[in-house]
Amino acid sequence: MDDTEPVRAEDGCRLWTDDTGHGKPLILCHGGPGLWDMFGAVATVLSARMRVIRWDQRGCGRSERREAEDRELAVLQWSADFADPATARGYAEQLADPWFGINYECNAAITAEERQVWRETELVTACRGLAVPTLIVDGAQDIRPRWAVDSLQEALPSATRVVLPHAGHVPWLEAPDEFRTAVVNFLCPA
Template structure:
């Protein structure tokens, strides 16, 4: 996708200078690989060096939470705090995706048939946008409000990079199976905040092993929120993040 974190930046603008970017191959950035985790870590480092200085706070959401964690593991001296929002954890043995698929279908409700029909065929750009809006609407606890939020996320529509999505997802799955991320997390000596929404259709127990592995970690569950907790509980999201940063100042 493209950058959709403008609401997060606005919540934190009075507390911090916020830097965002469209990741490689996505949104307004050039669609040019390679699409690898290492390349995305290097891109993040280039953004940090150019715009954020020698050390920075990293906040990552969903796939971005994994990217932020990987960056912190590779470059801990360049990160002051890590904020891990709605990630899916590091436990390869307790697969979360089947639970997500079931919860997604349940949450879609009356929109399920249309979503499945669109997903079963080649789509026009307009249909691709409709399919994405339907799927994203399930990432909010309130289905009607979710549709409105999803429409806002899809405007302007900058298109999805399927090649990037497939390549990164496949590599992350391999990494979780083959790399000992748990041991690396145990050695990560910097403050970490995990932020979850209890209504997230991705099971929150997937993050338990990450929470347990990190030596300096706190975790906040924001009532009434799903995968994008700042959208459904902005007050508590801002309070959790700013309190964490103030405590570690």
């Protein structure tokens, strides 16, 4: 048996598969998320002794990618941005509604340009020259490195920082009252 015909999932999504060799089946599942099957050489070695089945997971590699799957992947990734796992999925769903899709090419191009134009010392110098009042509101339970926000606060000469203890990366959803209070107090001091 040597077959690379696509398989159709129940919902019609086309999945790339490879089925080689004879005998007891061995299913190879690639890692990720977002990667693809990298076991071609392994299958070549083993297919003389057994049936080796491989595939690219939905939306990965040679398998079909669908807009709904892109949204689902974003929701899963964004769920990690929230402090409370019990409410994280709901908040991530809110961020994805409406769904416009992510322009990964634009993201990559801007990130590459940013790395070429801004060196850390130049960026810190530029920030120190900003004489505008700046409010930084962040969640204490954000999974991103704290040093990134700490260094921004240090670089901005007129920065006020409010850390919300029970929020992650998206404090306006997890702690809307505290977030609103911080912004109003900053913009309209008593």
